[in-house]
Amino acid sequence: xxxxxxxxxxxxxxxxxxxxxxxxxxxxxxxxxxxxxxxxxxxxxxxxxxxxxxxxxxxxxxxxxxxxxxxxxxxxxxxxxxxxxxxxxxxxxxxxxxxxxxxxxxxxxxxxxxxxxxxxxxxxxxxxxxxxxxxxxxxxxxxxxxxxxxxxxxxxxxxxxxxxxxxxxxxxxxxxxxxxxxxxxxxxxxxxxxxxxxxxxx
Numbered sequence: 001x002x003x004x005x006x007x008x009x010x011x012x013x014x015x016x017x018x019x020x021x022x023x024x025x026x027x028x029x030x031x032x033x034x035x036x037x038x039x040x041x042x043x044x045x046x047x048x049x050x051x052x053x054x055x056x057x058x059x060x061x062x063x064x065x066x067x068x069x070x071x072x073x074x075x076x077x078x079x080x081x082x083x084x085x086x087x088x089x090x091x092x093x094x095x096x097x098x099x100x101x102x103x104x105x106x107x108x109x110x111x112x113x114x115x116x117x118x119x120x121x122x123x124x125x126x127x128x129x130x131x132x133x134x135x136x137x138x139x140x141x142x143x144x145x146x147x148x149x150x151x152x153x154x155x156x157x158x159x160x161x162x163x164x165x166x167x168x169x170x171x172x173x174x175x176x177x178x179x180x181x182x183x184x185x186x187x188x189x190x191x192x193x194x195x196x197x198x199x200x201x202x
Contacts, residue, residue, distance in 0.1 A: 001129070001134060002061065002132055002133075002134055002135045002136040002137065003136050003137075003156040003157050004125065004129075004136070004137050004139060004149070004154055004155050004156045004157075005060065005136050005137070005138050005139070005155070005156065005157045005158075005159065006138065006139040006140075006141075006146050006149070006150075006155050006157070006158050006159065007053075007056075007057045007138065007140075007159040007161065008141055008142075008143065008146055008158075008159070008160060008161065008173060009039050009040055009042075009043075009160075009161040009162075009163060009193070010039075010143075010160060010161070010162055010163070010173050011039065011162075011163055011165050011166050011167045012162060012163070012164060012165065012166050013166040013167060013168065013172075014172045014173050014174065015143075015166075015167040015168075015169070015170040015171060015172050015173070016039070016141065016142055016143040016170070016171050016172075016173055017030060017036070017039075017142060017143070017167075017170050017171045018030040018031070018034075018167045018169065018170040018171075019169050019170050021034075021068075021072075021171075022034075022072065023072040026072065026084065027039065028170060029167070029169075029170070030167065030170075031165055031167060038163065038165055039163045039165070040163075041163070041192045041193075042161065042163065042190060042191075042192040042193035045192060046190065046191055046192050049190050049191060049192075050190055050193065050195075053159075053161065053195050056159075057138070057159075058090065058092075059135075059136065060093065060132070060135065060136045060137060060138035061093055061131070061132035061133060061135025061136060061137070062093050062094045062095070062096070062128040062129070062131040062132035062135070062137050062138070063091050063093060063094070063095045063096070063128065063137070063138045063139075063140045064095075064096045064097075064098070064121075064124045064125060064128050064137065064138070064139050064140060064145070064149075065095060065096075065097055065098070065139075065140040065141060065142075065145060066097070066098050066141065066142055066144055066145035067097055067098055067099045067100075068142055068144065068145075069140060069141050069142045069145070070083055070084075070097045070099075070114070071083055071084060075101065076101050077101055077103050082106055082108065082114070083108075083114065087108060087109050088108065088109040088110040088112075089108050089110065089112040090112075091111075091112045092110050092111040092112055093111060093112065093131075093132075094112075094113050094115060094128065094131040094132075095112060095113070095114050095115065095140075096115045096116075096117050096124040096127050096128050096131075097114055097115065097116050097117065098117055098120075098121065098124055098145060099116050099117065099118060100118060101116075101118070102116060102118050103116040104116075115127065121145075121148050121149060121152060121154070122152070122154075125137065125139075125149070125154060139154075139155060142171060143171045143172060143173045143175070144171060144175075146173060147173065147174065147175055147176055147177050150174070150177045150180065150200070151176065151177045151178060153200075153202070155200050156199065156200060157185070157197065157198070157199055157200065158182070158197070158198045158200055159195070159196075159197045159198075160173075160195070160196045160197075160198070161193050161194075161195055162193060162194045162195075162196065163192065163193055164192070164193075164194075180200060180201070181200070181201035182198040182199070182200060182201065183198060183199040183201055184196065184197070184198055185197040185198060185199050
C-alpha cells in the first residue's frame with residue numbers, strides 16, 4: 001500500500017491563503033492579485049528549478065481535496081462548475097472532493113474524474129486508497145482539509161513548500177491540530193521556496 005502524502009505551499013507564518021477569499025480572488029489577501037501568484041511563484045516562475053518536487057506532486061495515483069479548493073460554489077450545486085483547471089485538470093487520476101452536497105462523478109480530459117464524497121474524510125480516503133492501488137494518495141488541500149487529516153492521524157508524509165513572504169492572517173496550516181511528532185526527511189532551498197519533507201510520527 002502506498003503512503004498518504006500532502007504537498008502544501010505556505011507562507012513563512014504558516015498560511016496557505018489570505019483573508020477574504022472569493023471567486024475573483026481565490027487566495028484572498030495574498031500579497032498580490034488574489035490568485036496565489038506570490039505563494040506559488042516557485043511552481044510557475046521557476047518550474048525547472050523545482051522539477052523534482054513538481055514531478056513528485058504529480059506522481060500520486062489518487063487525490064483528495066476540500067470543496068473550497070475545488071471551487072467557490074457553496075451549498076447545492078446550482079450552476080455548472082468543474083474546478084479551476086479547465087477541461088484538462090493536472091491530476092490525471094481520480095480526485096475525491098469533500099462536500100455536503102451529492103453530485104454525480106465528473107469525468108474530465110486527461111484521465112481526471114472528480115468524485116464527490118458526502119460522508120466524511122475517512123470515506124474519501126478509503127475510496128482514494130482503493131483507486132490508487134499500491135500508489136500514493138495525496139491530500140491536496142486546502143489547509144482546512146489538510147488539518148482535518150492531520151488531526152485524525154491519517155497523513156504519513158508532509159511536504160511543506162515555504163514561500164518567502166508572510167500573510168499575517170488567513171487560512172493557517174496546523175490550526176486546531178493537536179501536537180504532532182515530525183521527523184525531518186529532507187530539505188532543499190530554492191530561489192523562491194524552501195522545500196521541507198517530514199514523516200508524521202505515529
